[in-house]
Amino acid sequence: MLARPIHRRLRGNKQTLAGVALGTVAIVASTLAAPTTAQSAPDPACPPAYPIADLARDQLVHGLTVSAGTTPDPFTGKVLGVLNDGIAPGLDMILVRLTSPEIRRVGGIWAGMSGSPVYADDGSLIGAVSYGLAFGPSRVAGVTPAADMQALLDNAPSSATAQAALRKAEGADHVALPDRTADRIVDMGAATTAEADAGLDRLPIPFGISGMGSAKRMRQAADALDLDGVRLYRTGAVSADAPATQIVAGGNLGATVSYGDLTAGGVGTATAVCGDEVIAWGHPLFWSGPTTLNMHGADAIYIQEDPTLFPFKVANLTGPVGTITDDRLAGLRGVIGDPPESAEITSHAESTEGRSRDGTTHVSLQDAVPEIGVFALLANLDxxxxxxxxxxxxLRMTVEGERANGDLFEFSVVDRYASESDITFETIFDSWERLYRVAQNQFEDVTITDVSFRALLDQDYREYQISKLRLRKGGHWVTLERRQRLSVNPGQLLRLRAVLSRVGETGRDRTVGLAVQVPRRTVGARGALEVRGGADVRSSLRAGSFPELLAKIQGAPRNDEVLDYLSLRKDGRGIRSVGSTAFGDVVGGSFGVRLRVVR
Structure with a gap:
């Protein structure tokens, strides 16, 4: 058993997958100038950015987004105004009011519309839908300016000033509307006073997780992944060889942490496709900066109405089509081609009832390997x-990886688990702890390349507690009392029997034989002998190097062992010894006696 209590292990210190919680930003509305006319038709897939300074109030706009399937549908609208530094210092927000048959049907813009391109009449790109009113559905959208999104491209047309602003910006999940802007939105019937006063929130991303068979499991997975600012839903699994869909401006674009048995990722919209580069969403997923997410298309099933929050898109991700390389304040940047290198999580699960299954999941973020790895295992176990x-x-877990110097490492651990209520969930905890310790070790950067599990599940709940301790003395077995004082001799071999009682049943006791050697030259020493079940041993994994950490992980006490701890003290010097005996089922509890070494 490892060091953390079970109920805290998935919530310990770790790098989370959560979006960053950010403060409210006060905004000042800018004055809008008259629109300009473009001189030539831009490339529709990668149009130039429309200058914010040239936007005019009530200027007509149009755009593309997907409400069902993979083909973008048009929407129209008009400009309401511009909020200077509305998203962050140096990053303005354009306010528009949009309409389409689907927007009218569901009551407003929806989660999953993030990244939907908004164009001027000349075809140039104004920006991407990314924010919506915080209080219920609305047709008012906040738009991330195109120039700031294009700064993410390798051949960015934006100025160095804009790129510097993005690097230093402190982004906002929530934007407060200035009073004059809020009043105008209310006067035109685009929102109620309460809705306008609530300001704008970053549009939630519909975040799908596959493999979780119940609402309880979905909550457990979301808690472990520490997801925030997303609209969670159950999605289908995506395999490595699943058919892919083309990424187009206004089409669906997904970004996943993993795919396979446990597919975990969000769905938004591609804003522009510039050669093999893609910009999308108009806001971050995790705001991690450089990243290695998998890029996918998606097939939208429908838009789910929600009169209290945001309507949201329900979609199936399609096969991987590339890599998301940047997760930035102004949006995502992806490169069409091969997906990123990933850790492969494989599991073979079988039960004594005759069922078995093999599962595979690919994880592209190293920080997520512990969480995704064990929940992929859980999906198969369930x-x-x-x-x-x-x-x-x-359960047997084997981990392979590469150290910072290029050397390969591998280790395996085997353990047993028991639970009266949820054995599959109980089985995953220690594996998370071990993977976390390796992935987040303090000694060197390592890459976990493969994690494989082999599990056997039995409906028979078997867990034992140490209830008695017997000592062989004078040819007889003497039952000891807890904390009893014993006089022993130096060099004496203590022959013991630990009596193990099965939890929840009577009359099914079992015994384990132990032999503890009292060290020589210890006359006058005092101390204790304690016998513990491995399930209740809190083993420290403190180490001075990465190889030592791996050795401690492999050598940690197992849940199915009975351990004896002898500790003596003489003349200020401590003497300790530890022994272990395999039992075969989970053992908890402890029994201790006090010792005095005499001649």
Whole structure:
């Protein structure tokens, strides 16, 4: 058993996948000038940015987004105004009011519309839909300016000043509307006073997780991944060889942490496709800066109405088509081609009831390998065990990877688990702890390349507690009392029997034989002998190097061991010894006696 209590292990210190919680930003509306006319038709896939200074109030706009399938549908609208530094210092927000048959049907813009391109009449790109009114659905949208999004491209047309502003910006999840702007939105019937006063929020990203068979499992996965600012829903799994869909401006664009049995990622909209580069969403997913997310297309099923929050897009991700390389304040940048290198998580699960299954998941973010790895295992265990119920399990985990100097490493651990109520969930905790310790070790950067699990599930709940301790003395077995004082001799071999009682049952005790050697030259020493079940041993994984950490992980006490701890003290000097005996089922509890070494 490892160091953290079970109920805290998935919530310990770790780099989270959450979006950053940010403060409210006060905004001042800018004065709008008259629109200008373009001289030539731009490339529709990668149009030039329309100058913000040339936008005019009530200027007509149009755009593209997907409400069903993969083909973008048009929407129209008009400009309401510009909020100077509305998203962050140096990053303005354009306000527009949009309409389309689908926008009218669901009551406003929706989660998943992030990145939908908004164009001027001349075809140039004004920006991407990215914010919406915080209080219920509305047709008012906040738009991230195109020039700031294009600054993410390798051949960015934006100025160095704009790029510097993006690098130093402190972004906003929430934007407060100035009073005059809010009043104008209310006067034109685009929102109620309460809605306008609530300001704008970054549009949530519909974030799908596959493989979680119940609402309880979805909550557990979301808690472990520490997801924030997303609209969680159950999605279908995406395999490595799943058919892909083309990324087009206004089309669906997905970004995943993993795909396979446990597919986990969000769906938004591509804003522009410039050669093999893509810009999308108009806001970040995790705001991690440089990243290695998988880029996908998606097939939208429908837009789900929600009269209290945002309507949201329900979609199936399609096969990977490239890599998301940047997760920035102004949006995502992706490159069409090969997906990023990933850790492969494989699992073989079988039950004593005759079911078995193999599963595979690919994880492209190293920081997410511990969480995604164990929940991919959980998805497979749940399918095979087919019920949230008690039982016992045996699990082997093998981890392979590469150290900072290029050397390869590998280790394996085997352990047993038992739970009266949810054995599949209980089985994953120690594996998370071990993977986390490796991935986030303090000694060197390592890359986990492969994690494989083999699990056997049994509906028979078997867990034991140490209830008695017996000592062989004078040819007889003597039952000891807890904290009893014993006089022993230096060099004496203590023959013991730990009596193990099965949890929840009587009359099914078992015994484990132990042999503890009292060290020589310890006359006058005092101390204690404690016998513990491995499930209740808190083992420290403190280490001075990465190889030592791996050795401690492999050598940590198992849940199915009985351990004996002898500790003596003489003349200010401590003497300790530890022994272990395999039992075969989970053992908890402890039994201790006090010792005095005499001649």
């Amino acid at each position: 399918v095979v065990y087919d019920g949230i119920r008690g039982g016992s399990s045996r």
